Amino acid sequence: MDPFTQPGDVLIGGVFLVYSGYDFPQPSFHNWPQPVTCNGFHIRYYRDVLGLIFAINEINNSPDLLPNVTIGFSLVHSCMSELRNIGGAMSLMSGTGNPVPCYDCRKTSVMAGIIGDKLSALSLPIARILGVHSYPQISYGATTSALSDKVNFPSFFRTISNNMFQHIAISQLIGQFGWTWVGMVIVDNEVGELGGQAIRTEVEKSGSCVAFAEKIHLSYSKRQVLRVVDVIRESSVNIIILHSTEAHMKFLLDAMYDEGVTGKIFISSASFTITPGLFSKKAWKVLNGTIGLMSKTGQIPGFETFLQSLHPSLNHSHPLIKPFWKTAFNCNWENGEFIKNTTHADTQGPLCSEDEDLKTMIPSLLETFDLSLTYHAYLAVYAYAHALHALLQCPSRENHQPCGNVTSIQPWKVLRSLKKTPFQAHSEDIITFDANGDVPALHDIVTIQILNGHFHLVTVGSFTPGAVTGHTVLINRSQILWNDKFSQVPESVCSNSCGPGSRRVTRRGQPPCCFDCVPCSAGEISNSTDAVKCFRCPQDQWSNEDQDRCIPKTIEFLSYQEPLGHILVSMASVSSLLGLSILLTFIRFKDTPIIKATNRELSYILLTSLILCFLCCLVFIGQPSTVTCLLRQTFFSVVFSISISSVLAKTIMVILAFKATRLNSPLRRWLGPIIPRHVVGICSGLQILICSVWLYKSPPFPVLNTQIENHKIIFECNEGHKLFFYMTLGFMGFLATISFFVAFLARNLPGSYNEAKLITFSMLIFCCVWISFIPAYLSTSGKYTVAVQVFAILVSSAGLLGCIFLPKCYIIIVRPEKNRRECFGGNTSFKHVRLSYRLSVLRHLINAARACVPALWRQPSPPSLSMWIRKVEEIKRMENLTAQLQDRNSRFYRTWFYWDQFTDTAEYKSLLAQ
Ligand SMILES: *[C@@H]1O[C@H](CO)[C@@H](O)[C@H](O)[C@H]1NC(C)=O
Numbered sequence: 001m002d003p004f005t006q007p008g009d010v011l012i013g014g015v016f017l018v019y020s021g022y023d024f025p026q027p028s029f030h031n032w033p034q035p036v037t038c039n040g041f042h043i044r045y046y047r048d049v050l051g052l053i054f055a056i057n058e059i060n061n062s063p064d065l066l067p068n069v070t071i072g073f074s075l076v077h078s079c080m081s082e083l084r085n086i087g088g089a090m091s092l093m094s095g096t097g098n099p100v101p102c103y104d105c106r107k108t109s110v111m112a113g114i115i116g117d118k119l120s121a122l123s124l125p126i127a128r129i130l131g132v133h134s135y136p137q138i139s140y141g142a143t144t145s146a147l148s149d150k151v152n153f154p155s156f157f158r159t160i161s162n163n164m165f166q167h168i169a170i171s172q173l174i175g176q177f178g179w180t181w182v183g184m185v186i187v188d189n190e191v192g193e194l195g196g197q198a199i200r201t202e203v204e205k206s207g208s209c210v211a212f213a214e215k216i217h218l219s220y221s222k223r224q225v226l227r228v229v230d231v232i233r234e235s236s237v238n239i240i241i242l243h244s245t246e247a248h249m250k251f252l253l254d255a256m257y258d259e260g261v262t263g264k265i266f267i268s269s270a271s272f273t274i275t276p277g278l279f280s281k282k283a284w285k286v287l288n289g290t291i292g293l294m295s296k297t298g299q300i301p302g303f304e305t306f307l308q309s310l311h312p313s314l315n316h317s318h319p320l321i322k323p324f325w326k327t328a329f330n331c332n333w334e335n336g337e338f339i340k341n342t343t344h345a346d347t348q349g350p351l352c353s354e355d356e357d358l359k360t361m362i363p364s365l366l367e368t369f370d371l372s373l374t375y376h377a378y379l380a381v382y383a384y385a386h387a388l389h390a391l392l393q394c395p396s397r398e399n400h401q402p403c404g405n406v407t408s409i410q411p412w413k414v415l416r417s418l419k420k421t422p423f424q425a426h427s428e429d430i431i432t433f434d435a436n437g438d439v440p441a442l443h444d445i446v447t448i449q450i451l452n453g454h455f456h457l458v459t460v461g462s463f464t465p466g467a468v469t470g471h472t473v474l475i476n477r478s479q480i481l482w483n484d485k486f487s488q489v490p491e492s493v494c495s496n497s498c499g500p501g502s503r504r505v506t507r508r509g510q511p512p513c514c515f516d517c518v519p520c521s522a523g524e525i526s527n528s529t530d531a532v533k534c535f536r537c538p539q540d541q542w543s544n545e546d547q548d549r550c551i552p553k554t555i556e557f558l559s560y561q562e563p564l565g566h567i568l569v570s571m572a573s574v575s576s577l578l579g580l581s582i583l584l585t586f587i588r589f590k591d592t593p594i595i596k597a598t599n600r601e602l603s604y605i606l607l608t609s610l611i612l613c614f615l616c617c618l619v620f621i622g623q624p625s626t627v628t629c630l631l632r633q634t635f636f637s638v639v640f641s642i643s644i645s646s647v648l649a650k651t652i653m654v655i656l657a658f659k660a661t662r663l664n665s666p667l668r669r670w671l672g673p674i675i676p677r678h679v680v681g682i683c684s685g686l687q688i689l690i691c692s693v694w695l696y697k698s699p700p701f702p703v704l705n706t707q708i709e710n711h712k713i714i715f716e717c718n719e720g721h722k723l724f725f726y727m728t729l730g731f732m733g734f735l736a737t738i739s740f741f742v743a744f745l746a747r748n749l750p751g752s753y754n755e756a757k758l759i760t761f762s763m764l765i766f767c768c769v770w771i772s773f774i775p776a777y778l779s780t781s782g783k784y785t786v787a788v789q790v791f792a793i794l795v796s797s798a799g800l801l802g803c804i805f806l807p808k809c810y811i812i813i814v815r816p817e818k819n820r821r822e823c824f825g826g827n828t829s830f831k832h833v834r835l836s837y838r839l840s841v842l843r844h845l846i847n848a849a850r851a852c853v854p855a856l857w858r859q860p861s862p863p864s865l866s867m868w869i870r871k872v873e874e875i876k877r878m879e880n881l882t883a884q885l886q887d888r889n890s891r892f893y894r895t896w897f898y899w900d901q902f903t904d905t906a907e908y909k910s911l912l913a914q
C-alpha cells in the first residue's frame with residue numbers, strides 16, 4: 001500500500017475514507033490473497049481530503065503559524081475496511097509501502113501524527129495500535145464515546161463532538177414529540193452495539209419503548225436486508241432511530257423504497273453523516289423528513305475558491321484527483337494513476353477531456369451547504385500546526401534542551417504538546433482538547449427536506465449538553481416539514497394515551513408502552529393522562545361523570561321541590577280533602593238511615609284518623625329535622641293503629657249484631673258503644689306505649705348517610721333501634737290481620753249493601769299494600785324508601801276511605817231515594833226481617849193468649865172458635881214462611897243495622913197493640 005505523499009519538513013499522516021464500499025475476496029488459501037478492492041468513490045468523503053490539503057496550504061502560507069517550516073502530508077485511503085486501515089496506518093508510521101512496525105524509515109522528514117479516520121469503527125483499530133506507540137491521532141469524524149477512554153486510547157483526539165450525550169439528545173427529542181413506540185436500526189459492529197445499547201437504555205428510561213432493534217451492515221446479503229425491511233413493514237412504528245454510518249444504510253433505504261415501505265421518519269444519530277450524494281433518489285424519498293443530530297460545524301473561508309481551482313492538469317499533485325474527475329463527470333481516464341486499487345467495472349463511457357467545468361457544479365457535487373467533517377479535518381490540521389508551533393517555540397527556557405529544531409520532533413512530543421496547546425482556525429473560538437481528547441460537544445439538530453427534487457438540509461434546533469444547565473434540546477417545530485405522509489407531527493405510539501378518567505393496563509407479554517385503557521371504577525378518578533392508577537375520592541365526594549374529578553356528593557332527600565315530592569304532596573292533600581269532605585257529609589247527613597245504620601261514632605273516629613294518616617305523609621317529605629324524624633314513624637303508627645282498630649271494632653260490631661239476633665240473646669247487651677271504644681282505646685294505647693318506649697330508648701334522629709349510595713349522601717332519619725320500627729309495623733299488621741279475618745268471616749252476611757264485604761275488601765288492599773311494602777322498603781334506598789312508605793300510607797288509607805265510605809257517600813248524594821231503611825235489607829231479607837218481627841210478636845201474643853185461654857173461656861162471651869182457628873192458621877202460615885226463609889238465608893238473617901232498629905220501637909209497639 002503506497003501512501004500518497006506531499007513532501008515537507010514535517011509530515012502529517014492521513015487515513016481518510018474516500019470510497020464508500022469495498023470488495024473483500026474471501027481467501028482460498030490456495031493462492032496469494034487478493035487485496036481488498038475499493039468501490040464507490042464518494043466525492044463528499046473526498047472533500048475531507050481536500051479540506052486537509054487546503055488547511056496545509058493555508059498554514060504553509062501563513063507567516064504566523066510555523067514560519068520557515070513546511071508541512072507535508074502522507075495519505076492512505078481506507079475504503080471502509082479495518083484491514084486496509086491498519087495496514088495504511090502502519091505504513092504511514094514506518095514510511096514505507098510495506099509497514100515495518102516500530103520503525104520510522106524516513107530519512108528527510110518526521111511524521112508528527114495521524115489524522116483519521118472518519119468512522120468510529122475504522123478509527124478504533126488504529127487508535128489501539130497508535131496508543132501503544134504514543135503516536136498522536138486526531139479523528140475528524142469518529143463520534144463514539146468509547147474513544148474517550150484514555151486508558152485504552154491514550155493518544156486519541158478528535159475535533160468532532162463526542163456522542164456521549166447523543167442518547168440523551170435522542171431520547172429528549174423523542175420525548176418532546178410524544179413518541180413512545182420507536183424502532184431502531186443499528187450498524188452491526190462494535191460501535192453500533194455500544195451506541196445502540198446506550199440509546200435504547202435511555203429511550204426506555206424516559207418511558208418510551210423500542211419495538212424492534214435491527215442490525216444492518218454493508219456486507220449484508222440482499223436476503224438479510226429484505227428481512228429488516230419486513231420487520232419495519234410489519235411494525236406500526238412511524239419513528240425509526242438510525243444509529244449507523246450512512247454507507248451501511250444505502251441498501252436498506254433502496255430496498256425500503258422498492259418494497260414500498262416509505263413514510264417513516266428517521267431520527268439519525270451523530271454517526272450518520274447526511275451526505276445526499278451517497279444515496280440514490282429513491283433513498284432520498286425514504287429519508288425525506290429525517291431529523292438528525294449533527295456535530296456543530298464552522299466555516300472555512302476561501303475553501304470554495306480553492307475548490308474552484310481544482311483541475312487534474314493543474315493539481316496533479318493532489319491525490320485522487322483523477323478518480324474525482326471521473327466520478328464528477330462520469331468519464332474515464334486512459335490509465336488512471338491513483339485508481340489502481342479500485343475496481344473498473346464501468347470502463348465504458350467517454351474519455352475525460354479535462355475541459356469539463358467544475359465551477360458550476362461545486363455546490364451540488366461537493367455539498368458545500370454543509371461543511372461538517374471537512375471542517376473537522378481542517379480543524380485537525382490546525383490542531384497539529386499549533387502543537388508543532390508550540391513545540392518549536394521552546395516555551396520554557398529552563399529545560400536546557402535544544403529546541404526549535406524540526407528534526408528533533410518526535411510523535412510523543414507532539415502528543416504532549418497537543419494535550420495542552422489551544423488551537424484555533426482563523427479567528428474562530430479557541431479550542432482546547434479536554435482530558436479525554438474531546439472538544440466541547442455542541443450539536444445541531446437538522447432535518448432533511450426533499451422539495452421539488454432538491455435536497456435541503458435545514459437546521460431546526462440545537463442540543464447543548466451541560467451538567468449544570470441540564471441537557472437541553474431546543475427545536476423550532478414550525479421549521480420541520482416531515483414528509484409527504486405526515487403534514488403534522490406524526491404519531492408513534494403502541495397504544496393511544498389514556499385520557500383522564502381511565503388508567504393504563506399493560507398488555508401481557510408486551511412492552512409497557514402497549515396498554516389498554518380501563519375506565520376507573522365508580523368513585524375513583526384519574527385526573528392526568530396515562531395515569532397508572534385511579535384514586536378513590538374522599539368519603540363525602542364522588543367521581544363526576546368523566547371520572548376526572550371528585551365532586552361533592554349531592555345531598556338527597558325527598559324534597560317538596562322535586563316532581564316526586566309534588567306528586568306525593570298533592571296526592572296527600574287531595575286525599576285528606578276528600579276525607580274531610582266525607583267527614584263533613586257524614587256530619588251533615590248524620591240522621592239519615594244509612595249513616596245511622598253505621599256506627600256513627602266509629603265512623604267519625606275512622607274518618608278523622610284517616611285524614612291524619614294522609615296528613616302525616618307531609619311529615620315524611622322535606623328535609624329531615626330532629627322534630628320530623630321523631631314524628632315520622634311514631635305519628636304514623638299511632639294514627640294508623642287508631643284507624644285499623646276502628647275498622648276492627650266496626651267488624652266486631654257487625655258480627656255481634658248478627659249473633660245477637662234474638663231479642664233475648666245474651667250478646668245483645670254488648671251492642672252498645674262500650675266495645676268499640678274499648679277496642680280503639682286499647683289498641684291505640686298499646687301502640688302509643690310502644691312508640692313511647694321507642695322515643696325514650698332510641699329516638700330517631702336525622703343523619704347524613706354516605707354508605708348506602710355511592711354518588712350521593714342520603715339525608716335520612718335514622719330510626720334508632722330497628723326493633724321498635726318493626727314492632728310498630730308488626731302490631732299494625734297484627735291488627736290488620738285480625739280485622740281481615742273477622743271481616744272475612746262476616747263477608748257473607750246478607751244484604752245488598754253489606755259493610756262486612758267492603759271491610760274485607762279494604763283490609764285485603766291494606767294487607768297487600770303493607771306486605772308488598774316490606775320488600776320494596778328493604779330494596780330501595782334514599783329518598784325512594786321514604787317515597788315507598790309515603791305511597792304505602794297513601795294507598796292503604798285511600799283503600800280504607802274508598803271502600804268503606806265512598807259507597808255510602810254515593811248513596812247519600814247521588815241516590816238519596818235509596819237512603820231508606822227498607823232499601824238496606826234488600827227485598828227478601830227486609831221482608832224477612834219484618835216477618836221475623838211479626839213472628840216474635842205473634843209468639844208473644846200466642847203465649848199471652850195461652851196464658852189467658854182459661855180466663856177467656858171463662859168469660860161470658862168467649863171469642864168465637866172460628867176466629868181462633870183463623871189466628872192459629874195465620875200463625876202456622878207465618879211460621880212455615882219463616883222456616884223457609886230461615887233455610888234459605890241461614891241463621892244470620894238480621895242485618896247489621898239491628899241495634900238501630902231497636903231504638904226505633906214504634907213498629908214494635910204497634911205490632912204489640914195489634
Ligand atoms: C526564516 O528564514 C529566513 C531566511 O532563511 C530568516 O531570515 C528568518 O529569520 C527565519 N524566520 C524565523 C522566524 O526563523
Ligand SMILES: *[C@@H]1O[C@H](CO)[C@@H](O)[C@H](O)[C@H]1NC(C)=O
Binds near residue numbers: 476477478479
Ligand atoms: C421558527 O421558525 C420560523 C420559520 O422559519 C421562524 O419564523 C421563527 O422565528 C422561528 N422561531 C424561533 C423561536 O426560532
Ligand SMILES: *[C@@H]1O[C@H](CO)[C@@H](O)[C@H](O)[C@H]1NC(C)=O
Binds near residue numbers: 452481485486
Ligand atoms: C418530502 O416532504 C415534503 C414535506 O411534506 C413534501 O412536500 C415533499 O413532496 C416530499 N418529497 C418527496 C420526494 O416525497
Ligand SMILES: *[C@@H]1O[C@H](CO)[C@@H](O)[C@H](O)[C@H]1NC(C)=O
Binds near residue numbers: 527528535
Ligand atoms: C389530581 O388529583 C390529585 C389527587 O386528588 C391531586 O393531588 C392533584 O392536585 C390533581 N391534579 C390536577 C391537575 O388536578
